[in-house]
Amino acid sequence: MRHLALSALLLIGVLSCGSSDSTARRDSLTQRERDSMLGASQLPGAQGVRGALKASDSAAARREREDAAAQQE
Numbered sequence: 001m002r003h004l005a006l007s008a009l010l011l012i013g014v015l016s017c018g019s020s021d022s023t024a025r026r027d028s029l030t031q032r033e034r035d036s037m038l039g040a041s042q043l044p045g046a047q048g049v050r051g052a053l054k055a056s057d058s059a060a061a062r063r064e065r066e067d068a069a070a071q072q073e
Contacts, residue, residue, distance in 0.1 A: 029037075039050040
């Protein structure tokens, strides 16, 4: 019985330490800003992040040009 009570308390303690939405609300940086900071760093993989950001920017610019051309028709 004592082991069951101890296990229940341990389980309650672990479950209460889970992340909540308040942690996400405190983070004011967007995913893009975090990726940009990572890309500017000297960490391994930063060059890949820079390449992905460049490809994303290129695709967004292309979509804008296509939308502008479609509106002119």
